[in-house]
Amino acid sequence: FANVGDAIRTLRQDIPELFHTDLNYSIYRDDIVFKDPRNRFTGIKNYKLVFWSLRFHGQLFFTKLYVEVKRIWQPTDDVIKMRWTVHGVPRVPWEAQGIFDGVSTYKLDNAGKVYEHCVDNVLLRDPPMVANSPLLAGLNLVPSSPQQQPYP
Template identity: 30%
Template sequence: MSSGDVSYTRANQLAKELEEELPSLFDLSYEPKWDLYDKKVAFRDPLNKFEGIKKYQDNIQMLKDSPLFTDGKMDLHQVEVVDPNTVITRWTLGMTFKAFPWRPRLEFTGSTKYVLDADSGLVVEHIDEWDSIANNQPISAEGLADVVSQLLPNPLQVVSLQGLRQLKGGGEEVTKYSLIRRFSDRIEVRRYEAFTMVQSETGSVYDKDSYLLTTDLLRKFRGDALTKPSNSLGQVLPVTEPQLQMDSGKQDSSLGYILPPEWRKRSLKPSGIAGLQLVEVPETLVATLAVRGFGADRSRSEQALLGAREELATLVTRKGFEILEDKDAFTIASFADGYEIWLRVKEK
């Protein structure tokens, strides 16, 4: 949002600067336009609070050139001029903590409120809030707990996920996405890039036997060391993750095998096998709830799945998203270490 009103001039200028420069936050050459900021600018996030342009500059420099963090990335999703004195941004921030051998990746999504002085038009307040916590006042115990939980070693970093995939027959994860909102370690909203999958007919899975038959159908399409592939190119395709099960909410579902990206543009389709179709899935906003990792209760009983769907739908609806699925419908995305519940959503 922007305005042509002269009173919006400084807010519009700040918004333009943020939109152009914030994605380069971690570039060593990035230098904010400090003349847009008041010398007594106040900064606040869940872990810190200070005042003064020098401390503000040092904080920016610490992010860019930290001895503890590397591979920093800032994804800017939105810049909005709310009024002549307020600009709000929405972002995803990620960085790798290099001081630990397992090099944990920390990710946060949230918003920043820039408050401009009514007389000078300079930024006098910078307020960060994270989506993953309720108490954003420093020093937030929730904020500290969130950071610590992301720093702790994941057992899958000790027992490699690749090894687990080999043990359990999983494959490479081929779906690519941008993290839009992170509400907890379990619940996120992601924007998935378009992908292609081979999908069984709607309603083809309705009990254990039909699930096994449909799984075998997809295996025949891919082919393996013992099975000639039933696809138009006659080539064996790799196992990929996740495998998708689209549940209609009416006691039946269909299964989907996601093609590796390098196969998307090739003339590949089922051949000599009925009940499968090629489906192009466009870029999609997806709310996810993860039931993955050691120690997680990965039950797939109807009660557990519907309970997880309800938990996910309730939270993201409360956070301003609209569920696009039919009543009780959802997708199960299966991985070597568990599964995720997926719901297609849009922002209200």
């Protein structure tokens, strides 16, 4: 797990800017699996497409959108967890803001490369935003019900 430090540093740099700048994909394997509450994608090409879509729809539907990394920790040698909050101001004529929290789990191989990225525990703090969020709906990321698992 020699490259775990590189993975953590890269995630800490990339995730806050993911709606504005492409990720550094050097920490991911070509056969990476991405999972969220409703989707599963395999391969680096599809992984890149997920993040391109987030950037595209984010810029299209929001005037302001950013990720705040709350905490990064390593529960085991081969896992990195990240607790994050997305803040967004949609392009609507009235004043609105959407905020939702989630946890990403990154599983690492023996070389310290990410082979799986799972997004779960997505909790929306602004319920009216759920039905009206074109970004979340367009990416099919609106969970049917929040998972009941406490945050660390």
